[in-house]
Amino acid sequence: MKLRELDLNLLLVLHELLAQGSASKAAESLGMSQPAVSNSLNRLRKMLGDDLFLRTSKGLTPTRFAEHLNEPIAHALRVILDSVNAVSIFDPATSNRNFNVALTDVGEIYFLPALMQLLSKAGAGITINSVRNTAVNLRDEMESGRIDLAIGLLPDLDFGFFQRKLFSQQYVCLFRRGHPFETLGCTREGFEAAEHVSVLAEGTGYSAIEAMLDRARVKRNVKLHVPNFVAVGYILQSTDMVAIVPAAYARRAFGTETLATAPCPIDIPEISINVLWHAQNHRDAGNQWLRQLIYEHFAAQEQ
Incomplete structure (x- = not known):
């Protein structure tokens, strides 16, 4: 038999x-x-x-x-x-696990400093490997279990994925201190007349913002295109250019001494920033612990 x-x-x-x-x-x-x-x-x-x-x-x-x-x-x-x-047990205090987390450059700037501080207190042996979500086939990597979590606006991750909302993201205009917008305000007329830095962040929620502005036929005098947010703050500090950036990013990445923000005069809908994981890791104790840690800290921060 x-x-x-x-x-x-x-x-x-x-x-x-x-x-x-x-x-x-x-x-x-x-x-x-x-x-x-x-x-x-x-x-x-x-x-x-x-x-x-x-x-x-x-x-x-x-x-x-x-x-x-x-x-x-x-x-x-x-x-x-x-x-x-059987219920697997994960003890962060004794674990040497490495977690692979998919993030955008904005996500790295916003999440990683605070996350690493949390991990230093919770488990000294835990390490994080940040994976740029546009550099890999994110769906395949998460389905295989090679990437534990992804954070951001990722509408393509639907079937087979779980997600939990961290916070709603607003967009603001960012510019240098002393810019006319700081005293006169950022009107639509001033917004359209200003010189802009445009971020071409493909595969992220920001690319949807760029597409929305184009569909709405908003006039912008775009003088510079950059592929990510890394240099945006440095560029704005020494020019009269402006950029549309996530509000949480502006607060976390830049101090108030050199850069200022104003509400965007164009109606841009809020987007949800989520932590996502595949069903492959849904019951994994380490994955459960990390995503709960992220939720408890960052969801509370934005309330």
């Missing part, structure tokens, strides 16, 4: 019959009807080529073959049950 020919549900019935010594008691224990137990026993007899139980003056008595199967089947069922019910 091969394993694929064996109905494991029938072994559970056999185990209960051996334990209870009665078809009626076995049926009650299994939540089955007595005829269903009898039917299962008949199938077992045909499958194993043995009577398994005989009716004697003492009631239902197992054959020697059934008694021989008793302990191996009980052991196998215990192993299966323990494996299914």
